[in-house]
Amino acid sequence: MSKKIAMIFPGQGSQSIGMGKSFYENSALAREMFEKTGERIGVDFAKLLFEENDQLDKTEYTQPAILLVSMIAYKLFQESRPSDAVMFLGHSLGEFSALCASGAINYVDAVELVHKRGKLMSQACESINAGMMAILGLDDAVVEELCAKANSEGKQVWPANYNQAGQLVVAGIKEDLQSMESVFKEAGAKRALLLNMSIASHCPLLSSAMEPLGEAMEAMVNDSFSAPIVSNVTTEKYATKSEALKLLKVQLIQPVKYKQSIEAVAGEIDMMIEFGNGAVLKGLNKRNAPDVETLGISDMESLSKVCEALS
Structure with missing residues (x-):
């Protein structure tokens, strides 16, 4: 019997210099994705990701970089071992990666969308001394x-x-x-x-970003969901464009209920696979859903290990 898999995607904070390099050096598809997305938003992703710089931690660059690496990991996995998800889930920005993996937005459009999202978030906070505390x-x-x-x-x-x-x-x-x-x-x-x-993410200070983000999404998102997405806002599943537009706008000013989302779906799945740099969500899931295994794909070596584990 095939496993019920939730495919999950990390958010901001998972970035690091060198992420995606293994994919870039070993995959023509990865290099093509670097090139196409870079042309769209005017960013040299190889330079941004592989050379020391102070741009990668700026949110308008962090977000497209994380989404790009996550989508490369996802597409290479599907190329190596085609697998259906029963649901998709992401942490904050990762919900946009989930939207892309579901088929509801093209990856090039998605990179442009989160680049704009990052700019809108920065603009909302540029005249105030905003921050976050763990x-x-x-x-x-x-x-x-x-x-x-x-x-x-x-x-x-x-x-x-x-x-x-x-x-x-x-x-x-x-x-x-x-x-x-x-x-x-x-x-x-x-x-x-x-x-x-x-x-200051996921709080009322970002309210000015909601409408312009919604307008950008309206032109890019479609209704072609291969499986539902678990909302950060409600912890419930959605699979329509209208719900995506509503929930991802509200996500800007509402808290990310990642812990509650994982707890809500843990009984419906056998495994989670995290796509993207590091293993941030895998670490969180050890406490959020200790009985559900989380595998991670962040480079070619881990891609091979996950494909072998599923064979």
């Missing part, structure tokens, strides 16, 4: 309560990424986040770490 060792409910109390006092701090039990990232105005560091620690947090970011 909270370790506190229950979600405690973080939520502390953020709600801060909101009532006029501070702009919100839960942004539910990654795993005891790991929640909050977003908002940097000064407000810094003022909350001692509050989180007094409540029992092991760490309250301000991240090296100049945007």
Whole structure:
């Protein structure tokens, strides 16, 4: 009996210099994808990904780079061992990779779309001192309560990424986040770490990006879903263009419920395969769904190992 596989895709923070190089050096398809996407948005992806630079961590470049490497991994896997997914799922930006893998958007269009998304997010935060903070060792409910109390006092701090039990990232105005560091620690947090970011993802500070992102998606997304996508916003599945447009716009200002999504679908699947650099989601899934194996494809060696494991 064939395994029920969820194909999953990482988001921002998974990037690193050198990612995708194994694919680029060993696959004509990978080189073609580098070239086509680079031409579309005017970026030399080989230079961006393989040479030391300060561009890769800028969100308008981070997002297309991560999506490109994820889609190369996915397409090479499908070329090596064609496999159907019962669902697709991504973490934040990774939901756009999931949309692409499902067939609802062409990979070149998807790279252009997330390049625009990154620009819109940066623009929304350019006139404010925005940031994000990782909270370790506190229950979600405690973080939520502390953020709600801060909101009532006029501070702009919100839960942004539910990654795993005891790991929640909050977003908002940097000064407000810094003022909350001692509050989180007094409540029992092991760490309250301000991240090296100049945007505040998945909170109301990005509301100005919603409509222009929706307009760009309208022209690029279609209704050809090979399998449903699990929404970061609702943890429920969708498989239509209209739902994708609505949910991916709202995703900008609503928290990523990654932990809850994995918990919601774990009973429906036998395995997850992560496509893209590193093994960020595989690490999270050890706690989110310890009984479901997660394999990862980030280079040619891991591609071979996953194909062998499935044969």
